[in-house]
Amino acid sequence: MQVEVKILRYDPERDAKPHWESYRVEADPKGDRVLDLLHRVKYEQDGTLTFRRSCAHGVCGSDAMLINGRNRLACTMRVEQLGRRITIAPLPGLPVVKDLVVDMDDFFAKYRSVQPYLANDAPPPERERLQSQEDRARYDDTTKCILCAACTSSCPSFWAQPGYVGPAAIVNAHRFIFDSRDEGAEERLEILADKDGVWRCRTIFNCTDACPRGIHITQAILEVSAAIVDRQG
Amino acid sequence: MTIDHDALIVGSGGAGLWAALELAKAGVDAAVITKMYPTRSHTGAAQGGVCAALGNQEEDHWEWHMFDTVKGGDYLVDQDAAEILAREAIETVIELEHMGLPFNRTPDGRIDQRRFGGHTRNFGEGPVRRACFAADRTGHMILQTLYQQCIKLGVRFYDEYHVVDLLFEGGEANEGGRAAGVVAYRIADGELHTFRARSVLLATGGFGRMFRITSNAWSLTGDGCALAYRHGVPLEDMEFYQFHPTGIVGIGILLSEAARGEGGYLLNDAGRRFMEDYAPTLMELAPRDMVSRAIYQEVRAGRGIGGKDYVFLDLRHLGREVIEEKLPDITDFARIFEGVEPLKEPVPIQPTAHYAMGGIPTDVHARVTRDAGNAVVPGLYAAGETACVSVHGANRLGTNSLVDLLVFGRRAGRQMVADIGGLDRPVIAVDAAEPVRLEIEALRSRTKGETAHRIRTDLATVMMDNVGVYRDDDLLTSALRTVRDLRARYRRVAVQDTGRTYNTDLLEARELGYLLDCAETTVVAALARKESRGAHSREDYPERDDANFLTHSLAHWTADGPTLSYKPVTITRFEPKPRTY
Numbered sequence: 001m002q003v004e005v006k007i008l009r010y011d012p013e014r015d016a017k018p019h020w021e022s023y024r025v026e027a028d029p030k031g032d033r034v035l036d037l038l039h040r041v042k043y044e045q046d047g048t049l050t051f052r053r054s055c056a057h058g059v060c061g062s063d064a065m066l067i068n069g070r071n072r073l074a075c076t077m078r079v080e081q082l083g084r085r086i087t088i089a090p091l092p093g094l095p096v097v098k099d100l101v102v103d104m105d106d107f108f109a110k111y112r113s114v115q116p117y118l119a120n121d122a123p124p125p126e127r128e129r130l131q132s133q134e135d136r137a138r139y140d141d142t143t144k145c146i147l148c149a150a151c152t153s154s155c156p157s158f159w160a161q162p163g164y165v166g167p168a169a170i171v172n173a174h175r176f177i178f179d180s181r182d183e184g185a186e187e188r189l190e191i192l193a194d195k196d197g198v199w200r201c202r203t204i205f206n207c208t209d210a211c212p213r214g215i216h217i218t219q220a221i222l223e224v225s226a227a228i229v230d231r232q233g
Numbered sequence: 234m235t236i237d238h239d240a241l242i243v244g245s246g247g248a249g250l251w252a253a254l255e256l257a258k259a260g261v262d263a264a265v266i267t268k269m270y271p272t273r274s275h276t277g278a279a280q281g282g283v284c285a286a287l288g289n290q291e292e293d294h295w296e297w298h299m300f301d302t303v304k305g306g307d308y309l310v311d312q313d314a315a316e317i318l319a320r321e322a323i324e325t326v327i328e329l330e331h332m333g334l335p336f337n338r339t340p341d342g343r344i345d346q347r348r349f350g351g352h353t354r355n356f357g358e359g360p361v362r363r364a365c366f367a368a369d370r371t372g373h374m375i376l377q378t379l380y381q382q383c384i385k386l387g388v389r390f391y392d393e394y395h396v397v398d399l400l401f402e403g404g405e406a407n408e409g410g411r412a413a414g415v416v417a418y419r420i421a422d423g424e425l426h427t428f429r430a431r432s433v434l435l436a437t438g439g440f441g442r443m444f445r446i447t448s449n450a451w452s453l454t455g456d457g458c459a460l461a462y463r464h465g466v467p468l469e470d471m472e473f474y475q476f477h478p479t480g481i482v483g484i485g486i487l488l489s490e491a492a493r494g495e496g497g498y499l500l501n502d503a504g505r506r507f508m509e510d511y512a513p514t515l516m517e518l519a520p521r522d523m524v525s526r527a528i529y530q531e532v533r534a535g536r537g538i539g540g541k542d543y544v545f546l547d548l549r550h551l552g553r554e555v556i557e558e559k560l561p562d563i564t565d566f567a568r569i570f571e572g573v574e575p576l577k578e579p580v581p582i583q584p585t586a587h588y589a590m591g592g593i594p595t596d597v598h599a600r601v602t603r604d605a606g607n608a609v610v611p612g613l614y615a616a617g618e619t620a621c622v623s624v625h626g627a628n629r630l631g632t633n634s635l636v637d638l639l640v641f642g643r644r645a646g647r648q649m650v651a652d653i654g655g656l657d658r659p660v661i662a663v664d665a666a667e668p669v670r671l672e673i674e675a676l677r678s679r680t681k682g683e684t685a686h687r688i689r690t691d692l693a694t695v696m697m698d699n700v701g702v703y704r705d706d707d708l709l710t711s712a713l714r715t716v717r718d719l720r721a722r723y724r725r726v727a728v729q730d731t732g733r734t735y736n737t738d739l740l741e742a743r744e745l746g747y748l749l750d751c752a753e754t755t756v757v758a759a760l761a762r763k764e765s766r767g768a769h770s771r772e773d774y775p776e777r778d779d780a781n782f783l784t785h786s787l788a789h790w791t792a793d794g795p796t797l798s799y800k801p802v803t804i805t806r807f808e809p810k811p812r813t814y
Contacts, residue, residue: 013732030572031483043686047729047738052269054450057486057566059373060273076569097421098735104270108392117381118333128330130342136335143335143367143374147272181333 003027003079005037007049008089010096018096020087021046029080034067034088038074038100051100058212061148064091065100071150071210091153093162107149110165114173114191119184135180142175142220144213151207151217157200164200165192167207167217174220177227189228198225234426237658238264238389240649241415241430243396243457245271247372247635248617248642249436250379255646257386261653264389266396266417266428268452268740271380275438275450276617276638279372280563281491282364283635284352285322289343290362295319297354298363300807302633305351305520306590306626307767307777308809309470309785309802314597314622316805318633318640325639326365334378335367337559347559348494351520351630357814360518364632369489369562375635393420395740398669399433399460402659406603407465407789412612413659416666418673420740423733425673427666431656432612432649435461435593435601436642439618440751442689442744444586445697446485448477457619459747461593462754466603466610467787467798469621470591471751472759472769475629476702478524480585481570482543488563488582490631492548493517495555499524500545500579501536507544512814519814522628522768525584525702538581545579584702589751590629590768591758592621594787594800599645605787605800612656616645623785626802627767676742682727685742692719692745696752700759705773709760716753717794723749754788757795762786779809 003025010018023041035053042049051074053063058076065074066089068082079086094102145168152158152166173192177185192198198221207217240256242249245267256263265271286293299319303310330336330344337345346362354361367374383390394417401410414429437457441449462468478499479488493499499517501507511527512519519527532542548556548564553576556564564575573580593615594602599622601613617638624637699712723746730738764778765771783802788795 011732011734013734042738043684047684048732050730050735050737054269054273054452055275055278056451057278057570059278059370059562060269060275060450062269062273078569101735105392108270112384115385117385118378120333124331126327128327128336128344131338132342133338133340136338139335140368143377144370146277146373147270176333179333179335 004085006087009099011098027079032079034077035074050098061146064148064150071154073212093153093159110169114169115188116172118182129181139175139178141215142171144215145171150210154206154210157202163196165196170221170224171217174224189231193228236428238262238430240432241428242434244436246274246276246438247375248638250383251642252434252646253388254382257388259650266391266394268395270392277373277376279635280369280489282366282371282632284363284632285326290346293361293363300356301352303807305630306628307812309626311623311803312805313803314624317597318624321640322636332378332382334374337366349631350490350518369491369560395420399464400661400665405465406610413661416669425666425670429661434614434645435619436617437619439589441586443696443748443752445693447586448485448487454744455747455751458592459750462750462790467789468754469594469787470785471754471788472762473590473627475588475768476525476584477521477587478584479546479582482581482583485585495559496551498547500547501531502538507531515814520628529702543581543583546582547579548575588629590625592619595620595622598648599641614645616641677731679727682725685726685745688719688722689745703770703772713756720749754795758786758788761797
């Protein structure tokens with residue numbers, strides 16, 4: 001079938017501001033995903049169309065974008081879920097570099113700010129540290145994050161307060177705070193108790209809806225908030 | 234502008250990141266240059282597991298792992314390297330756990346292990362539980378864990394810098410020159426940056442994008458291999474390219490071998506487990522080259538599903554719990570990309586281009602070598618899929634790619650630390666970036682002609698059709714002619730985007746040049762190897778020929794195309810034997 005793809009275009013070398021362009025593309029609704037349509041536009045109609053993508057199956061996190069009003073990965077969104085008119089824009093709330101490419105430096109700086117690594121200075125045993133299956137399951141959900149920024153850039157609190165560390169960084173802090181092998185929770189909770197930390201979350205659930213990995217993000221944020229309260233109590 | 238570092242790492246997958254950790258721990262001034270953000274690297278797409286003879290589930294020994302690796306590689310494996318791989322797999326997996334990797338656990342809290350293709354107990358008696366795993370996103374967790382540790386140690390990253398040339402001092406690599414740095418194109422603004430360094434590690438991954446149906450990411454275009462080749466480093470064993478048996482039909486996305494490790498069946502149109510006819514002992518857990526050939530044979534005999542070119546992977550009997558806890562991602566892939574519910578229906582699969590056994594020749598210290606005598610190129614290192622140590626020989630076993638990049642990424646970093654004192658700061662010309670600047674400007678200004686996409690599509694088609702699971706002289710001769718035509722067309726390739734800001738049109742055209750080098754060396758080496766061994770199956774030479782071909786090929790760059798030489802295989806413990814399972 002024919003699909004109309006509207007893409008928000010912006011080339012800083014030529015355009016004063018972003019503008020919409022429309023493309024008609026032949027699509028197989030069952031097999032095609034939005035990334036296939038973007039490729040068809042780029043390779044058959046306009047080679048200047050610019051977007052990131054790499055693995056093309058939802059695990060590398062390169063191609064998150066705003067598709068029909070929701071943050072989604074282009075490579076896993078099937079055309080049949082979207083209909084004959086598809087609008088595509090860059091992730092909201094992040095500076096646009098060109099077309100669908102946004103500047104991710106601030107996003108990754110916030111990720112780094114929560115100390116996203118195992119903190120445990122005790123000399124390790126000769127073999128693996130033991131961890132029960134229950135303890136392993138405690139943080140399983142937040143290990144799935146692929147840092148695509150779909151959650152953070154869907155968050156109205158982040159749009160209003162760009163200093164907010166954002167859901168993705170909190171998810172990655174959660175992954176360590178609730179890992180029984182980790183001893184860095186105190187410091188991380190201190191960081192997240194800051195005014196730009198977890199308290200900016202208004203439990204709007206946009207992040208949870210946006211997550212292509214199905215992570216229960218709002219719940220993770222609430223668990224981190226509860227841990228901060230526990231610690232202060 | 235020129236930027237100085239003591240050590241440069243090109244590529245941010247598992248091999249590059251582990252090397253960076255070793256350099257950072259030793260206080261060496263090192264930087265990682267990557268054309269993406271590090272967490273996008275394709276190590277993150279690895280699913281099923283990483284083998285190490287921990288023996289957590291049943292008796293296991295590194296000697297068994299080594300033997301399986303050698304036999305799996307159809308005896309083309311360098312056995313000194315395979316011994317290191319199997320021994321050091323154990324300590325690297327333990328070290329990853331110490332770094333925080335969330336492995337699945339046994340009931341008593343140790344690292345859980347499962348079966349994988351070609352990994353056996355007691356030298357081939359039957360499958361063994363050797364693959365350590367984190368659900369079916371083991372590679373994701375390896376990449377994340379290594380990147381997290383790099384953040385902890387403050388490793389310097391140049392994200393979205395695309396390396397477009399290598400610099401040497403004192404001649405090219407084959408003339409006795411040494412590595413002196415790289416030239417990188419900053420994707421955000423199109424600026425070229427000259428990086429000068431005392432040592433350089435190439436860890437840029439593979440080049441699966443030269444095939445039409447592939448599990449590989451768009452980024453896997455053989456950059457490191459092609460750049461080294463153009464500067465006088467030969468490419469080793471390029472004729473050995475692995476086709477993974479279970480890709481999603483038509484698009485090649487991988488469904489992990491872990492699906493069979495957990496007990497999944499392969500079924501033909503008659504509903505029969507056809508692997509009985511090909512590998513009665515290991516069945517579905519035979520090595521990948523054999524399973525891929527078996528699928529092709531079934532399809533040829535008209536026993537593909539509905540007479541078509543695919544078969545079924547059946548997981549239904551595993552039950553909801555195993556599928557959802559141990560194989561959650563790949564069952565989602567089946568749902569998203571095929572609209573199939575693996576709990577209720579069998580999943581259509583066909584072989585997909587997956588992994589390069591060949592690449593840049595190195596010794597067991599990850600130092601790049603340039604001839605049959607293994608002369609070292611000073612200051613130049615390679616690790617991971619980019620490199621050919623060779624631990625995979627003619628066919629890699631499942632999980633051994635992760636083992637390879639962990640063990641030899643770590644070794645590369647340690648060797649670079651050990652060598653750095655003996656490598657002074659190289660002298661490079663002030664206009665060192667000029668040759669590649671001219672190439673890129675010529676490309677940027679050529680707006681009339683064919684697009685890179687058209688040429689790449691033709692390349693991927695001929696490689697898939699003629700240089701795939703089965704090959705013969707006619708197919709390969711015709712492929713070589715086509716690849717050379719494509720080279721001629723590539724000299725006139727044009728871009729539509731002439732801008733400097735985030736110009737992916739330009740970079741894809743540049744990457745196509747790398748793919749053409751990888752493809753041409755693959756076809757030339759495949760034509761010359763008149764035998765069948767591992768993943769290289771010649772229908773006109775169906776037998777393995779140890780008398781003439783128990784040897785590694787080396788493809789050397791010349792202006793008229795690649796020329797070949799050969800170097801001996803290192804055999805220590807296991808003499809070549811017929812390979813049955």
